[in-house]
Amino acid sequence: MTALAQYDLLEAPGRYFDGRSAAPVEVIVKFGDASLILMRMDETPIAHWSLSGLRDLGGGGGALSLTPDDESDERLTISDPDMAAAIRKVCPDLAARPRTARPRWRRALLWGAAALISVWLIVFYLAPALSDRLAALIPPEAEAAMGEQMVDQFAALFASGPPRFCEGGAGGEALARMTARLERKAGAHLPLKVRVLDAPMVNAFALPGGRIILFRGLLRTAESPEAAAGVLAHEIGHVVARDPTRLALRSAGSAGLIGLLLGDFTGATATVALTEALLRSGYQREAEAAADAFATRLLATEGLPAAPLAGFFLKLREEAGGAGVFNHLSSHPDPAARAAAVGAEDVVGDAPFEPILSDQDWVALRNICR
């Protein structure tokens, strides 16, 4: 302790706080044998603090605010610059971080596992199971009213200018005939309402309340009435499975949980958005596959071929130009895979079948927006 010997005669004033009240006690501080000695002004000692346990609770510069160890309530402030410098020199551990008790790590791991498991259970089991049951409890009238509202908002989203639905005429009758034939055996929980939106995109949607929207672009792209019927059957599959309300409930049930798990630090925002998009598209892809399966079954019961629908998917793929860029994020599965799955279930093959629409009706339907 040569360093200590050098400070043998050093004495300085300090202020001592006993940890029981905030009242200061003026003291004299000097070095002892590997310790700091605190004395009252009349030289009666108050405390011997081991130098190795000393910690500085101040900001590191200027005056010292010492505590004898991490757990103590006692404090000593020293603003005498010589004494402060001496203590800094002989106690290298002044700024050491408070130590953490060991068993706490075990608790953290345990609760971490519990948090992951509970979020996983909720996202993949609880929320889907509950929302499937709740969706069936929504009164059909409420669903229909909601669907009607959404049709307008939805159409406005896709149409440039005021949205227009193509209705009536020979095209309207052809659409009604196609819908009626598919609806017979579909077993939907409410009557279907199929409409054609005057928009060029190749797209179709099922909304709550049995509302189905086919886009003009889709009818123009389909090469046969059976291809269009296949798409319609797919959308009917969504209606029968109550997908529009079921999926809304599912994402509500798991909304915010990923954000909860990752916390709200700034960099997490993107991660959270990405994970939630993945989750939603996961739910969605599951629903799409189910709707495809439903469509092939419905086509088979009506004695219609599924091959035209498969052909339609392949054509979509060609027009999109190769595999989708953000394939994992897109809500619909890869068209080639869908085409293969749907084509495999074709029960008609090259055999003759009763077309869903006459050539005349098909032309009328394709031109419904003219």
Added chain:
Amino acid sequence: MRGNIESSLPPTPWSAPRRPAAPTPVVYDGSRGRLFGLALGRMALTILTFGIGRFWMTTRLRRHYWASIRIDGSPLEYTGRAIEKLIGFLVAVVILAVYLSLANLALTFAGLAWLEGNVIGLQLPLLALLPALFWARYRARRYILARTRWRGVRFGLAPGAWGYAWRAMAWWGAAVASLGLLYPLTQHRLARYTTARSYFGDLRFAQEGGAGPLMRSWLWVWLPAAGLGALGALYAARGEEPGPEAALAPVVLLFIAIGFVRHQVFSFRHLNSLKTLGGKTRFSVALGFWRVVGIYVSGALVIGLGVAATAAVSSLVAAALIGDPAALFSALAEGRAPDLTGLLALALLAAVYLPAVAVWSALGHAFLTHPLLKAACAGIMIHDLEAAERARQRAHDEQAEAGGFADALGADIGGAF
């Protein structure tokens, strides 16, 4: 400014230091450079650990800020631990995951089944969060006070989170229902509730004064806003286009914005000047409005420049690492590496975005929180501090949840604090 009276005396043990004459200033002597280094390092760790490191970041930053504030020679101490925050957060996740999921499902179902899925119906799930948010905020404040000491004596906040939650719901409900007119009352009543439950040792804080001055300050914001809103509604009802006087609208909006900041600064001053500790110790707070505006403007400039520079540098680095981008993109376009496209785009985004986020956060501490804290402390005077020395130690308040609910809900009390 870190020396107090003792250090100006000759350093002989025999000269008993004099008590500082009242009032006592609050000294903030934190170093901006150290703070920036701390914040940048901890934020980088936080990003690399997918957010888990934030508990260590908050703890370290709080220790820095607390230790930089000295009152009569003694610094504030922050004794919170990162691991207790992590555990509290995990506990909160387990409970909140179940609560949020069920509440969101139930409210969404109600919205779909009875409100026909209209806009208000779909916002219902947010309501499930509100009481939990207020509750969590109070608990977070209780944790922070329970881990704050001065001269070794603990601060504390008495239990009362549910009482706070329902009062907050009621007062915020009143503020919303009155189109914002009653906001000062909300501010005042909630501050009074929290202050009356705050302690230093066994001495209790109290909030004196009424909401009157707050209301007068608020009217400078509310009246122009209400006037503007009423005029807009009038034109909308008549279906007319606004006349030439509409050109004044941006001026009025600027006036409202300035008024709002002014009101926030005024409330800070007003509410804190009327707090008392143990019935004797008082505070006077002088924080200038233009000072605050200056800090925000210059801080925003520095942060904007810093983040832009970081993004530029990391873009250059990313570009250099990729080599010839044209070759890469043509390989992708030819479908030679189709599965990589999405991942690569994400990696590029992360390489540019994440350093910018870290710098953003660190600059925020160094150029907003630091100067604001400095200005606020410089304006605070404590009268009759000696009376506070009567304070007796209070028992340790375990608060095992350690602000975890507030952290999970994103309702933390202002970033570092």
